[in-house]
Amino acid sequence: MSAHHHDPEEDRPAERMDWRLWRRLVGYTLRYRRWTLMLIGCAIATGTVDGLFNLVVGRIVDAATDPGGDVVRWLCAYAGLIVLLCLLVRTFVSLGGRIRAHVAHDIRAEAFANVQRLSLDYFDKRPVGWLLARQTSDCDRLSQALSWGLLDIAWGLTTxxxxxxAMLWLDLRLGLIALSVVPVLWVASLWFQRRILRTARQVRGLNSRLTAAYDETLSGVATVRAFGAQTGFQSRFEELTGSMRRRSVANANLSALYLPLVLSLAGLAGGLCLGFGGVSVFDGAISVGTLVAFLGYSRQFFEPLQEMAAWFCEFQMAQASAERVFGLIDEVPTVKDTPRALERLAAASERAGADGSAPDGLAPDGLPPRIGELRLEGVHFRYGDGPDVLAGLDLVIPEGATVALVGPTGGGKTTLTSLLCRFREPTRGRLVTSGVEYRERSLAWWQEQLGVVLQEPHLFSGTLADNLRYAKPGATDAELVEVARLAQLDRVLESHPDGFETQVGAGGARLSMGERQLVSLARALLADPQLLVMDEATSSVDTAxxxxxxxxxxxxxxxRTAVVVAHRLSTIRGADLIVVIEGGRIVESGTHTELLERRGRYAELEALSR
Ligand SMILES: Nc1ncnc2c1ncn2[C@@H]1O[C@H](COP(=O)(O)OP(=O)(O)O)[C@@H](O)[C@H]1O
Ligand SMILES: [Mg+2]
Structure with missing residues (x-):
């Protein structure tokens, strides 16, 4: 599925620089203004010191060939430069590393914090692999560009x-001759870099698709085996790795041509200098030392080019990364507190005591603390722009009642529970709690009042006790024992020698599905919720x-008020109200006896389940 969702085109590097984006990006580096200025200062100083070497070497040669020359003085200068260079390099490596770590941390933390806020509909559209890549490779790429990239560019330009x-100062005519290759170099660099960038982008696009395919094959490894589908996946995989190899080779070939081109242009410049310079030395116009220094510079001039060209490429890729990461940071959750709710929260917190407690025993939004009666009024819902999955539900859930939802698979039961939990909101219609539409209440308050057992319970890696305490961080051991007893979890605990300290594995993988459901139920009960929502909470538990x-x-x-989606009808006979949902509509409702007497849909299902 992820391969399906993934759009390789989004790995396309930007065609042009987006300066607004870069200003925002550089803002991350500038949070560490002092370090950044020091880093750039270090880079410029390093470039300058680097440049002084050739001059000193020239002086040493001249001093050595001149009987009265002071070789020792220049040798000392040479040694001094080396020490200085070492210090500078040490400083900028540590600065660069520090800036990089901080920038990566900041971007990652912002993106993560926002992802935590986003509503479930966001995740419907984006596979986990896609989000992981944003948090890892994109953030890496950005922090790299914003630290080492800045450093290398400043250093390279200075050098x-x-x-x-130095060349122009040493000898204007020779300098101009050496620099005459620059326009050729410029044109050739543009030509090559454009092509290198294009192949690099293709490699990246293929890489994303490969990762997605790999991810999918691995997460479905048991299914792949069970259907003997290995060969199909294998050939899809080979097709992708094959094109990736071809594009990588093309990329390597281009780079392999570009480097010799730079080298030969540098050689040409050096040769020209040597030719014309040799004649000048012969004429006595310049010293041998000057010529040596000159040749050094003509080589040094070209050295940073390869690296700078690579960064040029990298910056364009980084811009695309930045667009994606900022997309995450800027995404606004669709389910959030309405302006009205925010006003209420602000007003209530003003009235609240200094200790932050809500006044008059009210909820933090200043409204009654009880959920009370829940009323669904013409509730419609659809996923994205799909068809209506819920088509006009009217239902009253009295306070303290247990309401069971039954009906065929795909009828909309799970969808209804996620509306109750406000994971998603009705696309039309209202959900009223003690007289107020629930969207006018504080989202955080609402969700704190809920205990939820999802159809696919998720446990976090850690111990059983850790997992229970997600519902109530301060829960005492006695409380854990109590909910474990209520949720019939004590037998599970007995069968695992470590008891509450049993490691459940990532996602609870080391427990059976039934055991996970019991843990999830115990967790929901621990929070002592006003409204308990259970979606086929016991479907994988044995009958006993x-x-x-x-x-x-x-x-x-x-x-407590409870909304229970039942898998086995035998479990909900005692419910205060049984609601049959089919095709997004309520087709029947009543108590067990009433519905049996009616001989309708429920009676039919009931007969089938026996
Ligand atoms: N995340 C989703 N995106 C799009 N459609 C969905 C999603 N989840 C469920 N559906 C669709 O909504 C309908 C009702 O599903 P669901 O509420 O899970 O039914 P039930 O729990 O009664 O089996 C189904 O047709 C299903 O395909
Ligand atoms: Mg369901």
């Missing part, structure tokens, strides 16, 4: 400027455990 100036559980759950539901 080239110093070399060019379920029967015991049923009694316990009934006890736990006393005084």
């Amino acid at each position: 080239m400027t110093v070399s060019a100036l 455990t379920e029967r015991r559980l049923q009694a316990a759950v009934e006890q736990a539901l006393v005084g």
Whole structure:
């Protein structure tokens, strides 16, 4: 699926520089203004010191060939430069590393914080692999460009400027001759870099698709084996790696041509200098030392080019990374507090005591703290721009009642529960709680009142106790034991020697599905919620455990409002209200006996389930 969603075109580097984006990006580096200025200062100083070497070497040669020359003085200068260079390099490497780590941290933290806020509809459209890549490779690329990139560019430009100036200063005519290859170099560089960039982009695009295909094959490894589908995946994989190899080779070939081109132009410049310079030395117009220094500069001038060209490429890729990461940072959640709710929150916190407690026992938004009666009024819902999955539900859930949702798969039961949890909001219609539309209440408050057992329970890696405490971080051991007993989890605990300290593995992979459901149920009960929402919470639990559980759950539901999606109809006979949902509509509702007497859809399902 991820391969499907992934659009390789989005790895396309920008055609032109987007300066607004870069200003924002450089802003991340500039949060560490002092370090950044020091880094650039170091780079410029290093370039300058680098440039002085050739001058000193020239002086040493002249001093050595002149009987009265002071070789020792220039040798000392040479040694001094080396020490200085070492210090500078040490400083900028540590500065660069520090800036990079901080920038990567900041961008990552901002993106992560926003992803945590985003609503579920965002994740419907984006595969996990896509989000991972934003958080890892894109953030890496950005922090790299914003630290080492800046450094290398400043260093390279300084070295080239110093070399060019030194050549012109040493001998104007020779300098101009050496620099005459620059226009050729410029044109050739543009030509090559454009092509290198294009192949690099193709390689990246293929790489993303390869990763997605790999991800999918691995996460579905058991299914792939079960259907003997290895060969199909293998050939798809080989096709992708094959094109990737071809594009990588093309990229390597271009780079392999560009480097010799730079080298031969540098050689040409050096040769020209040597030819014309040799004649000048012969004429006595310049010293041998000057010629030696000159040749050094003509080589040094070209040295940073390869690296700078690579950064030029990299910056364009980084711009595309920045667009994607900022896309994450700037994405606005679709489910969030409305302006009205925010006003209420602000007003209530003003009235609140200094200790932050809500006044008069009200909720943080200044409204009654009870959920009370829940009323669905003409609730419609659709995913994206798909068809209506819920088509006008009207339902009253009295306070403290247990309402069971039943009906065929795909009818919309899970969707309805996610509306109740406000993971998603109705596209039309209202959901009213004690007289107020729930979108006018604080989202955080609402979700704190809920205990949710999802159809696909998710546990986090860590121990069983850790997982329970997600619902209530300060829960005591006694509380854990109590909810474990309620949720029939004690037998599971007995069968694992480590008890509450059992490691559940990532996603709870080391527990059976039924065990995960029990943990998830215990977790929901621990929070002591006003509204308990359970979606086929016991579908994978054996019948004996379920029967015991049923009694316990009934006890736990006393005084709470509960909405329960039932897998086995036998478990919901005692519900206060049974609602049959089919094709996004309520087709029947009533108690078990009422519905059986009606001999309608429920009676039919009930007969089938026996
Ligand atoms: N994330 C989603 N994106 C698009 N369609 C969805 C999504 N989740 C569920 N659906 C669709 O909504 C309909 C109802 O699904 P669901 O509420 O899970 O039914 P139930 O829980 O009753 O089996 C189905 O047709 C399903 O294909
Ligand atoms: Mg479902």
